[in-house]
Structure formats: structure tokens, C-alpha cells
Amino acid sequence: RKEVEQDPGPFNVPEGATVAFNCTYSNSASQSFFWYRQDCRKEPKLLMSVYSSGNEDGRFTAQLNRASQYISLLIRDSKLSDSATYLCVVNGGNYQLIWGAGTKLIIKP
């Protein structure tokens, strides 16, 4: 089993819709979690951290479920510019981030 698993997609979503995807992690001792975004042929960029209480940044909401060992990302009122690959990342300790393979999101007009 991979340490961090994501549905590769692609998720094809009409503009303005709400989309959500999950990521599961295997190490129950993991303490911190992140979503990074990677545009096609670009570098990953931090989108948001995921806190135990959940957190929201504009149209984006991240949630953590420790009991089931998954984190989620919800995007409301999706924009064409949201099209990207979303990488789920878990703190693996010792300065190591464990990266999921990413979920590809395509927003269609």
C-alpha cells in the first residue's frame, strides 16, 4: 500500500461547480498535511495546510479525518484557472514530505 494515495482522475467539472477529492495516508502518526497545486509543466506550489479543525481559504476548504486517515479538498464555484493537478502531501518526519501522485482536475467552460 502506498503511503499517500490519491485518485489520479481526471475530474472533469463544469465551471462554477463544486468539486471535492480525497487523499488517504497510511501512517497514523502523521502530524501535518498539505495540499500543493501543480500546473501543467510547472513546479508544485503550496495551496494550503490542513489543520485538525479544518481550514478554509476563499473557495477552498481542507478537512482532516484522523480516524479514517484521509484528508479532503473542496473547491467551490470552480474557475477555469483551477485546472491543475492537486498533490496531497503528508509530513513523513525527518524533513521528509511524502507526496501523493496527484489528482488531475479539469474545469470546463
Next chain:
Amino acid sequence: DAGVIQSPRHEVTEMGQEVTLRCKPISGHNSLFWYRQTMMRGLELLIYFNNNVPIDDSGMPEDRFSAKMPNASFSTLKIQPSEPRDSAVYFCASSLAASWETQYFGPGTRLLVL
């Protein structure tokens, strides 16, 4: 402000040749990470430095790979000799050690070994 700078942006070489990738981290950042990304394996950490000192190189594929950080503003990743399976995008990222999880990536070097 300048972000992480990597050079070259693209490199095409023949099998057996030496390849040197370069990285300039964000000024003031004291942690530096080298990653490799492929379709098959995703993003893999190769090595990271704290205060110019290599801390963990367990991700380096084999002896053909080496990395150095002679000072706080420069790092290199060298592959000698290169092989076709080394073809990938190589990213350099930097961070403050205190918030190392927030990593700032360079634009990457796309390496193709023929």
C-alpha cells in the same frame, strides 16, 4: 523577490555524458531539497541540505548521482554517467528550516538522456 532559480531549464544529452544541474535557493532559506519527478514514480526526494550540510541522501538512486552545496546560495546535482532512465524533471526547493514543510520550488530542469 526572486524565487528559486534553476539552470538549465532544459537539457538533452547522450547516455554516458555528465550532467550538472544548478540551483540558487531563496535568499535567507537554510534548507534545500532536490526532487525528481516522473510520470511513473511521481515526486521523489533525492537529498536535502540544512545549512549547507547534506542531512539525508537516502533517496539518491545510486553512486552515479552526487550533490553539493558549497555555500548558502548555490547547490549542484550531478549525474555521471547519465542513463536514459535518468530522464525526468529535477526540482530544487528551498525553505526555512523552522517551517521546512513550506517549500518553494524552482521551475525545474527537464532532462532527457538519449
